[in-house]
Amino acid sequence: MRPYLTISMCFLGFVMFVASCTDTAVVDQNVAIPDHKWSYDNQPLITAHITDTTVYYDIYLNLRHTPDYRYANIFILLHQGYPDGTDTTERFELQLAAPDGRWLGRGSGSVYAHQQLIKESVRFPDTGNYVFAIEQNMRENPLGEITDAGIRIAPAE
Numbered sequence: 551m552r553p554y555l556t557i558s559m560c561f562l563g564f565v566m567f568v569a570s571c572t573d574t575a576v577v578d579q580n581v582a583i584p585d586h587k588w589s590y591d592n593q594p595l596i597t598a599h600i601t602d603t604t605v606y607y608d609i610y611l612n613l614r615h616t617p618d619y620r621y622a623n624i625f626i627l628l629h630q631g632y633p634d635g636t637d638t639t640e641r642f643e644l645q646l647a648a649p650d651g652r653w654l655g656r657g658s659g660s661v662y663a664h665q666q667l668i669k670e671s672v673r674f675p676d677t678g679n680y681v682f683a684i685e686q687n688m689r690e691n692p693l694g695e696i697t698d699a700g701i702r703i704a705p706a707e
Contacts (some may be wrong), residue, residue, distance in 0.1 A: 578702040579596050587694055590691050598701070600679075608703070608707075610666060611642060613666075614661050617662065622647035623644060627686075629683040629685065632676065632680060
């Protein structure tokens with residue numbers, strides 16, 4: 551094989567690898583919960599700046615907890631503020647454990663991370679800043695052993 555062809559193929563492979571690793575998310579942010587005790591009035595805020603109203607987006611809820619979390623699920627209220635000043639609230643349930651008690655998230659040390667699709671192929675009606683507030687909606691207040699909560703918004707595939 552000719553040397554320039556080998557070098558060209560290696561360069562092309564490297565470019566394809568780098569391009570496949572590019573994250574196209576508009577936002578992927580987690581907010582730490584102080585002392586791992588999530589109270590009703592602590593609602594992490596995340597802002598997403600939307601510039602294209604023709605793109606469909608997937609919205610994910612990110613959550614991290616310790617192995618000492620007492621429940622197999624969690625209920626979340628997602629408050630969404632629109633650029634025109636209106637807002638909406640939706641309730642979601644995330645399953646965190648299987649029926650046999652095994653955690654469903656990825657475990658890393660003493661934390662389990664979950665990323666669940668909660669809205670699929672959403673088009674935002676206007677450009678501008680959308681503010682998301684994440685509120686825990688369990689009966690226990692504060693809710694113990696939650697370390698982080700967040701949002702990921704990425705173009706739908």
